[in-house]
Amino acid sequence: MKKIIITLDGYSSCGKSTLAKQMAAHLNYVFIDSGAMYRAITLYFIRHGIDLVNVTAVHEALSRIQLSFVLNEKTGRADMYLNNENVEEEIRGLAVSNQVSQVAALEPVRIFSVAQQQLMGEQKGIVMDGRDIGTAVFPEAELKIFVTASPEVRVERRYQELVAKDPAITKAEIQSNLEMRDHIDSTREFSPLKKAHDALVLDNSSLTRDEQLELALSWAKERIESA
Ligand code: DC
Numbered sequence: 001m002k003k004i005i006i007t008l009d010g011y012s013s014c015g016k017s018t019l020a021k022q023m024a025a026h027l028n029y030v031f032i033d034s035g036a037m038y039r040a041i042t043l044y045f046i047r048h049g050i051d052l053v054n055v056t057a058v059h060e061a062l063s064r065i066q067l068s069f070v071l072n073e074k075t076g077r078a079d080m081y082l083n084n085e086n087v088e089e090e091i092r093g094l095a096v097s098n099q100v101s102q103v104a105a106l107e108p109v110r111i112f113s114v115a116q117q118q119l120m121g122e123q124k125g126i127v128m129d130g131r132d133i134g135t136a137v138f139p140e141a142e143l144k145i146f147v148t149a150s151p152e153v154r155v156e157r158r159y160q161e162l163v164a165k166d167p168a169i170t171k172a173e174i175q176s177n178l179e180m181r182d183h184i185d186s187t188r189e190f191s192p193l194k195k196a197h198d199a200l201v202l203d204n205s206s207l208t209r210d211e212q213l214e215l216a217l218s219w220a221k222e223r224i225e226s227a
Contacts, residue, residue, distance in 0.1 A: 002227040003029070003125035005140075006220060007133035009193065010147035012181045013154040015204055015212070016129040019147065021077070022213045024127040027220060032120055034130035034137070036080040037067050037113050038104040039091035044082055045103055046095065052102060062112045094162075094169070097177050101184035104131075110190050131185050134196035143223040144199035145216060153205045154178060 006023060008016045017033055024031035041062070045052070050061045069078035070086070079088035090096070103109055110132075117137045120126060128137065134144035149157075155175045162169050186193045195201065200219055204212045 001224060003123070004142035004220075004224055004227050005121050005124050005138050006127040006143045006145070006223075007138055007141045007196075007199075008127065008129040008145045008147055009131055009134050009195070009199070011154070011193065012178050012185070013158040014147045014149040015157065015209075016147045018209065019145075019202075019204075019212055019216060020127045020129040022209070023216055023220060026213070026217055027127070027224075028125075030120070030126045031078070032069065032117065032126055032128040033078075033080075034113065034117055034128055034133060035100075036069075036088075036091060037116070038109070039096050039100050040067055040080050040082040040087055041065060041109055041113070042096050042100045042103040043087055043091050046099060052106060055108070058106060058108050062108060065112075067116065092162075093166070094173070094177065097181070101181040101188075105184055105188040105190065107190045110136075114191075131193040132191035134199050135194060136191040139196070142227055143220055144196045145219070146195040146199040146201050148201065148203045148205075150205040151175075151178070 006029070008020050010016050020033070021031050023029070044065050045061060048061060050057050052058065066083050068081045070081050072079045079086050080091060081087065114137050117128065121128065121138055130137070134141055134146070155171055155178060158174045158178065159169070159171050162174065202212060202216060207215070
């Protein structure tokens with residue numbers, strides 16, 4: 001059976017990663033969370049106080065960053081490592097979320113990340129989620145999905161995800177973070193978030209996880225058969 005590349009793009013918190021993970025597990029493909037890479041770079045920039053308008057400092061910082069995904073035997077998922085340190089948990093918090101879109105908008109950061117993402121797709125058989133995967137990283141991907149969900153549904157989902165770890169978090173904080181990121185991600189100069197002209201739209205506002213998976217897998221099977 002021929003392997004293909006599947007891309008999932010869309011706004012923050014519409015369930016892209018959940019769907020991408022499930023699709024990869026069903027197809028026996030590799031799942032890659034490209035957002036984790038931008039988050040890990042952001043964590044490095046925060047820790048080292050990198051001034052985002054200082055291009056030399058940004059380049060220098062990137063030259064000191066090594067990113068890798070390492071399988072976590074307990075969860076069965078790949079954790080994000082920054083210079084050999086597992087940062088999976090830390091990159092999900094609000095401190096990183098509040099800065100990541102500004103960092104991801106920088107051209108050197110995009111060039112650095114996209115080159116690594118393209119290498120990961122060389123053997124095909126991957127499901128990658130992000131913002132520019134179907135437009136800039138793999139414009140020739142066999143299946144591109146643009147995932148959407150209503151703003152209320154997205155805030156609720158992110159709240160449920162974060163409240164266990166941070167009981168003081170509020171829905172208003174999450175809503176303003178999502179609105180800010182959506183705005184920066186879709187209006188930035190370098191590879192802004194937009195639907196690829198040949199992407200299939202999946203609005204999961206009123207779909208269960210199983211229903212959206214079934215629909216996406218039916219598209220994948222069709223594309224794999226005709227690859
Ligand atoms: O998917 P996520 O919320 O973990 O992504 C974090 C941020 O990284 C998001 O606000 C925008 C940026 N990002 C990007 O610019 N391009 C990608 N391919 C993936 C994420």
